[in-house]
Amino acid sequence: MDFKDSDAEATYRAAARAWLDANIAEHDAGHYPDDMAKAKAWQARKAAGGYACITWPQEWGGGGGTPIESVIFGQEEAKHAVDGSYFTIGLGMCVPTVMAYADDATKHRFVSPAVRGDEIWSQLFSEPAGGSDVAAIRTRAVRDGDDWVINGQKVWTSGAHYSDYGIVLVRTNPDVPKHQGLTMFWLDLKAPGIEIRPIHQMSGGSSFNEVWFEDVRISDAQRLGPVDGGWKVALFTLMNERLAIGTSGGVGPEDILAFAAQANGADGPLLKDAAFRQTLADWWVQSEGLRNTRMRTITALSKGQVPGPESSIGKIVAANQLQAIGNTAVEAGDQYGIIADPALTPLKGAFHAATMWAPGLRIAGGTDEILKNIIAERVLGLPGEIRVDKDQAFRDLPVGA
Amino acid sequence: MNFDYSDDQKFLKDEARKFLGAHCGSDRVRAVLDDPAKAYDATLWKAVAAQGWLGAAIPEEFGGLGLGHIELCAIAEELGRACAPIPFASTVYFVAEALMLYGSDTQKVRWLPRIAAGDVIGAFATSEGAGPVTARSVRTTVSGGTLTGEKIPVTDGDVADLIVVLARDGLYLVEQGAGVTTEVLETLDPTRSAARLTFTDAPCERLGTDDGIAAMQAVFDRAAVLLAFEQLGGADCCLDMAKGYALDRYAFGRQIGGYQAIKHKLADMYVKNELARSNAYYGAWALNAGAAELPLAAATARVAASDAYWFASKENIQTHGGMGFTWESDCHLHYRRSRQLALVAGSPAAWRERLVGQLEMRNAA
CATH class of the missing domain: 2.40.110.10 (Butyryl-CoA Dehydrogenase, subunit A, domain 2)
Known part of the structure; x- marks a missing residue:
């Protein structure tokens, strides 16, 4: 059990790192929603270097690489302030569907421009x-x-x-x-x-x-x-x-740990509060659990295997934790916690923003409840829901207001 | 990246599961549970020794197999799944680890081969009453080469040949015999026995340095990772049991596993178990590599595994309904074991506190 790259992986990582160092300064991508031109320029640069859609065939503009190479490049790219979120849904979901189901003329027209970031x-x-x-x-x-x-x-x-x-x-x-x-x-x-x-x-x-x-x-x-x-x-x-909906971003245990060392509780810093420390430990355990689960997924990719179902736990855990961490920091302010002005709130309003964004994350891309159904049915093999709509014509189904 | 058991380790784990399936069915666990005079399954103990498991992580020069700690983790996971009623943890995770960490060559040569062979049962005696063990809670003293004090509870203290005792100025080796009196205790998990040990001028031998609390914690860090694998095996077994029952049991005209209340409960179990598995793997890596991250990794693994096993064992009973509350159902074997394992190296609350303390130290550095 170790975290070492294989020789081939280490070679790929070194090349990716060198390429990023050589290319990223002048082509830094902007951040959503401000700077689409920069994001497109960076995507085009990656496509030219073979680092866009790394697992896709080269004839469609991809890198012709392996899933583990895609992971390695992603790890290295994440060390820089770039944002590919404009392209996540298109390249993660839509264009693969076009590639699988469209005729050749359509694929020739659309796939490469999407890889280059010309079209979203x-x-x-x-x-x-x-x-x-x-x-x-x-x-x-x-x-x-x-x-x-x-x-x-x-x-x-x-x-x-x-x-x-x-x-x-x-x-x-x-x-x-x-x-x-x-x-x-x-x-x-x-x-x-x-x-x-x-x-x-x-x-x-x-x-x-x-x-x-x-x-x-x-x-x-x-x-x-x-x-x-x-x-x-x-x-x-x-x-x-x-897989396309990110679980990263927002505030995590490290953020609230740093906050709690400064924030005042009734008897000194919040970080000295016994109840807070117990909860913080549980958040840490969750975050580490997700990080280490990703390591298991990457291990499967590294061996050329299909990852196991353990990656299905990510969004449920991350979204609920985001809500809990955000709200805990908000409540820690006592009356002051009501204030949402980023100029007056900790971490420029990040905890307040997390509190207000987390309800959406718990719903987007599969609600908590649907995801638990999926785990129960597809991973654990429990029966599906009773379907009263299964054998009826769509037009005869009852509808709400 | 290789963050998984190797093929050889998976083979060892599969073989361990088969072996325990044949030699440690729940009838064997119940034989210890139902007989107050029986502290452990002596036949299974000898069989496990013959498999070489006791010495899996003990170097060959001291009579072990010298495989390593990942292999021991794989075995621990299966022992936990089977609720094995033997003094494996006390002897291997605590006493053998303490000897490997702090023993002189003489002490290692004297004890480790006998532990690996199954001829010596160990116990790790730290607690003297309710609450966490701290420098202030320890009253046991040593003078003139003999040890005096009272330890309660000492898991496997009633059957141990060799006891590692925490005194005010360090860890000591005490052999069962002169100066040691034993009182068997009634415990939540009778498949793992415990005793009150009273030492009165018992002959003793120093083990390691004079900072006993630090030495105890170092042993706890190692044991925490290994215990996490037992807890993980138990938690996965509970999920399997709950799943099996949810598919077999019909109510209101269909399988209860078709109701979302049950499906979501089992999905919650799965989430906790996977978090525990991933954190246990990281602990195993840190333990095996001798990494500086071990204290934080061990705390993380232990908190995750204690939480997962508690949740899975209690919700497994709930899934079984009234049947789960009977003595004849196996659900309570895991419920009991989850309590034993969650407390034997210090409580989840104490480990959460230790975890945050490690984060503070790391950030201050």
Whole structure:
């Protein structure tokens, strides 16, 4: 048991490090949401160096490398202040779906520009009536000659406001059970009839959108997979979602440890409070547990194996811990904790921001409850939920207000 | 990156599971549980010794197999899964480790080969009453080569041949015999016995330095990692039991494992067990590599494993419903063992405190 690179891995890491040192200073990427031009320039630089989409074939602009090489480059890149979040959903979920299901002409047109960061992609699945129950979506596509006409509404579409293209899951047949009447398409988000409205989140920011479709006309050539066969395509896309949604970022045990050494409790620093110390230890155990779990995942990749299901615990643990740490620091201020002004609050408002952002993280990309169902069913082999909608035509299903 | 058991270690672990499956079924655990006169399973003890497990981490020059601590962790995980009713932890994780850390060559040559052979049972005597062991709580003294004091509870103290005793000025070796009286205690986990040991001018021999508390803590750090693997094995066994019952048991016309209340409970168990496994692996690495990170890694592994085993053992009973509350169900074997293992090297609360203390020291450095 050790943390050493193999000889090949060490060679790759040294090369990646040297390349980063040589390239990163003049091409530092900006941070969302401020600096897309810098982020695109850095992505293009990586693509030219073979460090964008490292596991993808070189003929599509990728690096032709292995999963462990991708991990190693990610570790080295993370030591620098760069942010690839503009491209995470497109390159993590959408473009792989295009690569798996589109014809060659479409792939030639779109894959390499996406790898270079020239074009950004969004994923349009969730709807007001289809969140955890994604297959319950109502946005309709109706065939009209060689075209399809789309009407309806998507929601929680991350980055739609700065994206160029998207993959969209729509209902093409409401007369069959819900999973059997869905079809996947790619589309141009600038097409006539598409309106993108940012969602004002409870945290104050707007990283998600509503996307409205009014008589949006697209070609049948934009179809990904068979008509009414879109659910299988969607599962392919979603397979990568939990890996694409980062668990890092925000405040952690180290941050609240540093804060608690300074913050005043009733009898001196918060860090001297026995109850606080007990809780801090539990957070540390969770964070270390996740870090060491990632080491197990990387070990599997290093051996050329498929990682085990242990990586499925990450988001549940991280999101709940973020909420707890944020709120503990807020409450530590006693009456002062009410203040959210970053100029007046610890760590420039990071604990307050975490408190307000964490509810979203516990929901995005699979709620706590859905993730526990997934662990129970797919990892532990327990029975699935009772499905009252399984054998009914979609149009006959009861709906709420 | 190789943060996993090696293939050889996995083979050893599989063999250990098969061996314990054949020689340590719950009937064997219950034979000790149900017989107050039986402190441990002597037949299993001899069989385990014959497998070489007692000396897995003891160097060959002292009669062990000299494999290393990762191998010992793999064995510990299976012993924990099986709830093995033998004085393995006391003898191997505490006494053998103390001898390897602090013993003179003479002491190592004298004791380690006999431990590896299963001829000597050890006990580690530190507590003198309720609450954590501190410099102030220790009253046991040594003068003129003899030791006087009272230790309670001493796990396996009633069957130990060799006792490592914490006195005010260091650790001492005391042999069972003259000057030692033993009173067996009633414990939460009767499959692991414990005693009150009263020492009256008992002949003793110094083990290591005169900072007894530091020496005890160093032994605890090593034992904590090994105990974490026993706890992890037990916690995984509880999850398997709960899963099996949730699939077999029908209520309201379907398997209870189909209800989210049960599914989410078992998912919570899985999350805790995986966090505990990952932290235990890190502890194993630190122990085996002799890394400076050991105190923090050991505390992290122990807190995670104690939490996981407690949660899994209590929610396993809950999943079994009324059946889980019966003596004949095996659920309480793990519930009892989870209490024994969580306290035997100091409580979870004490280890959380130690963990934060380590973080403070690290940040001050």
